[in-house]
Amino acid sequence: MSSHDAVKHDKQSLHYIVRSGLAGGIAGCVAKTVVAPLDRVKILFQASNPDFRKYAGTWSGAFSAGSQIYRENGVMGLFQGHSATLLRIFPYAAIKFMAYDQIEHILMPTRAQQTNMRRFLAGALSGMTSVLFTYPLDLIRVRMAYHTRSTNNGRLSKPTFLQAASEVYREAPKAPSSSPSPTASTLFTRFPVLKFYRGFTVTLTGMVPYAGTSFLTWGFLRAQFIPPSPDGTGTKRHPTPIADLIIGAVAGTVSQTASYPFEVVRRRMQVGGLTHPDRWMRWGETVGTIWQQKGWRGFYVGLSIGYLKIVPMTAVSFAVWQWGKRILGV
Template sequence: MSSTVSHQRDKRSFDYAIRSGIAGGLAGCIAKTAVAPLDRVKILFQASNPDFQKYAGTWTGAYRAGLAIYRDGGTRGLLQGHSATLLRIFPYAAIKFMAYDQWRALLIPNRDKETNFRRFTAGALAGMTSVTFTYPLELVRVRMAFHSRLSSNSDGQTRPSFLRAMRVIYNEGSTPSPATRTTTAQVFERFPFLKFYRGFTVTMVGMIPYAGTAFLTWDFLRAHFFPVIDDHSKRPHSLANLAIGAVSGAISQTVSYPFEVVRRRMQVGGLTRPDRWLRWGETVRAVYASGGWRGFYVGLGIGYLKIIPMTAISFAVWQGGKSLLGV
């Protein structure tokens, strides 16, 4: 019992948290870079970019969309918005994995407390913690990835820089006429930083099933195949971590995907309705009107292509990084 208490005390230490966070941040960057082209295509599909709707709905469509992006902008086109992704993903992944270790140690202080509900709760709280701190960077990334050749700005710039995207978001709806100024526009004018939180509520709600299910599956499968016996367990091989991470990603993506589609629509809503905050109800109705129930799963196939390897890589690299850093 004393060894277990000591182990948990170490997990709650500042040194452990920092090392776990660094490992998680690097894991997130490596995993995101591996799937960056797929991520851009998926965002274009989810947000109903008019240039790419003709490709949506099929596996070959995702490939043809990727080719169209490459022909128009080369490798830079496939990686458009990735600079914002890396700026966001390191703190996001670092906080998420670090918070998971801390929440798990708090909710599951010993094996007697280890239940699937507590595993799910620890994962959900970790995801919500990371999103709260890094959401503005996510919004900027989505805006950068959404722009395409035909939806470029009037000055002809087709690849908005990170700073330019931030300025555009900050200035959205800043000068509406007094006759058409809405209550939300007045709030945006008084608290302009809120413009960087478009789609935040649906993101937080969607993060509960996504992160909760991902960490629940990860923790459950590791405990099932590598059980702790007499305070010791066999360390999973890297391939095992990859496989468990892949399964975790597939299940969590399926559960949370409709929330992600609604979130993307709300995030790019400032481009079409800059004077106000798009609400849940009207966004859900718009998605349903354009594609029925299938509209909530547009891009899911490419989502699997992205999420499964990304989650597998991130979990495996996180564990490998923690091992290298001595935690």
């Protein structure tokens, strides 16, 4: 192997890190664009938007909601908030896949050291790292997708990225009445950037089972169906795009099932500034509200559309990531 090839395959080289991140970012954008209409509908269901609450809970409801959006706003209505999605997903996916490559190399430098626990840990840590840096963009994207109507002459309000960001920044929540001191309110007043982290704790917690099980399933299935060669120098057979798609789809199904309740709670907290502008909604209050409204089923509202979205999205994401790495020579 030449010195140039050695650098290309050195996972800690700048060449590898940059190209791995680029492949991940492109994969995330392609995958999100494929499922953008489903993502819009899912957000409306999870956030319990009053205009679309009647459709939640059934497979057909997702298509009915999508049809209503299309009738009222055309194709662009199905992609409302997608610009913010792309602004978020490129750095999110780039950091996630890049971090996974690096963490995997540290925890599992050889195939003999690959275990399911280490795969899960590598996935969880990479997901947590990416969400830490990109969460404000996700919050703004949800705010953009949530709006379906306006009191301004009955016309639909479609906030731009900057308008949604300004809306979040101007919110002035009060400390909960049960709080013995206004410490929380004072903290958000002094550090307005924290307003862009509504629901961050539940997101970070939910990222552990989501990214962890996703990369665990991905790594486990690839090890089972694309095993290494006896001499350890490669694999018995090269992975194909179809194999990557299938394994990615299974990984998406498992990760979505494991983490979905956290996602529902997160969406409710993210739109809390719209539904409860006078205060901050907390974990306990949000969970209690969902339970009182629909019981345990409330934590799985929109799961059917979640599968419709996350399975192809994860499949495309992993497949394009691997394809991109091959094309970029890493």
